[in-house]
Amino acid sequence: MDGEQESIALEAPAPIEPVEPNEPENLEATEPVEPGEGEDEEAREPGPDDEDLEEFDWDGKKIKGPKGLKDGVLRQADYTRKTQEIAETRRELEERAQRIDQQSKAGEEEMNARAALISIDSDLKSYENVDWDAWETQDLFAAQAGFRKFQQLKAARGEVAGYLGERQKARTDQAQQETAKRLQETRRYAETQIKGWSEEVDKKVTDFATKELGFTWDMLKGAYNPAVYKTLHLAWLGHQAVNTKPNAPAPKLTEPLRVVAAKANPPARKNLAEMSMEEYVAHRQKQDAQ
Template sequence: MSTEDTTLSTDSFAEMLSGGADNEQTEQSDSQSADDAQENSEGTDQQDGSTEGDDAQDGGDDNGEAGEEGQDEQPAKDSTEAFLELEINGEKVALTKDEAKNGYLRQQDYTQKAQRLAQERQQWDAHVAQQAAEVKQYAKEIGQLHSIDAALEHYERIDWEQLRAEDPVSFGAHLAEFNDMRLRRGQMETAITQKLQSLTAQQQQAQAQARAQQTAEAQAHMAALVPGFGKEHVAEMKAIGQKAGFTDAELAGVTDKRMLEVLWKASQFDKQQNTKQQAIKKVSALPTKAAKAAPAAKPAAQLHIEKQTRRLQQTGSVKDLAAALAMTS
């Protein structure tokens, strides 16, 4: 998942979008056609109603009322025709043409997806069955090879010179069988080695395909999660992964869309925290006003004089005046 090696393919996305746009355009065209037809129908009804109204006015009030009743009944007929009555799960449901069409398209899409999944499941089951058969055959051949090895070990303990001297006929038969067995063992060993290589290659190919599919799904998931997802986002995810202690090799092996989403959200949270800390530092660096000194407390004697003065102002008594003068002297 390195920044330089990561290539985000968007061709499939463009095809999906273009296909989606065509479907949307088709639906809009059908909807527009339906709206135009409805407007034309309403225009025709209004013209007919106007003509009937004129005839009714010329013919008398009774005909006018009949014309108005005809106009009232026409929209009800049109509104009834605009709905389709269907029976779904034993229940009758009234749907518009657009609702019925959208429901059909959803059902068709679901059916296609279900069929595709069923086909992929059949292919996978066939692949698993083939792999199981090959492994079974491989195990069988390994067992035969072990049996040949046991027989060859028995032949290797024979004193061939003594056997040739004592029984030349038996010597020739056993030697031919020994040579044939060695030849068969060599051929079987070669076949087993080739089959093992083939199984290993198939396994590696299957792993590569699974990894490619998982990577494509992860890219699609991230593209849907993050608008404009690209290399700069991958760099942020790599940085947060390294910060958490992951190695480059471990990060390069991450293809699970869930892990990628976690890395993305972690990178965004880390970015928000950094932005918050930078804002706090900027505010802390701003100059601050010096705090105002608190006013000194007045002495008790001064407070007593002020209290006596206020009392003198209220009473005007000679006694209070004498007391105030005594405090200030």
């Protein structure tokens, strides 16, 4: 038994001594390592060379990117622009369809109102020659009923006439707004697209359209848009070109006639215009002596 106890004691594990916790490292004391320090220069990943880049405009700025990126970016920009144009066109078409639908409904209502007005006027006409006093004497209750009907017809006519007046005013206001919008668009087109345009040119184009082509100002207001104005401007330029007289050419200077002596083999004589003053005096004296 003693031998067994001794062997057990020998096999018992030794007590574990506590381990002191390691002190935290001072991170601030660690020297910073520069990027790339200690690395092999050849191991670094090379960036793109300038030869592999191309410069192009994007949103009003100059940028550089890998070759091939420009085409993709421009295609995307073109796609975005066309998509926006399609969306804008679709919106305009939808608004136009709504306006047409509203105008159609308003037109039907206005037609019904005009028909009602005609019917009311026809009924009112039957009361034009009524002698209300005589009718009351003859049949008081019938006269009172007839007078109430007459008043109702007059009130109904006032309402229908007022509605038609409002519709007419609305159409007039809309037409004036559309005319003002077209004239503004035409003016903006002329200022930006017609070379050399000015207020004076505009007046000349208008005078040409009214005096030479027979338009009135109301007709021009109703027809003016960028395409019509461009046509009139080109017509005015052509009219100017046709009716402008070319500058007269400068007269050619003719040489004075040379005096030829009636002799065989006459000596060459100078032109009077080529003579000096002394030669001209001698020439005159010789002529006087002859």
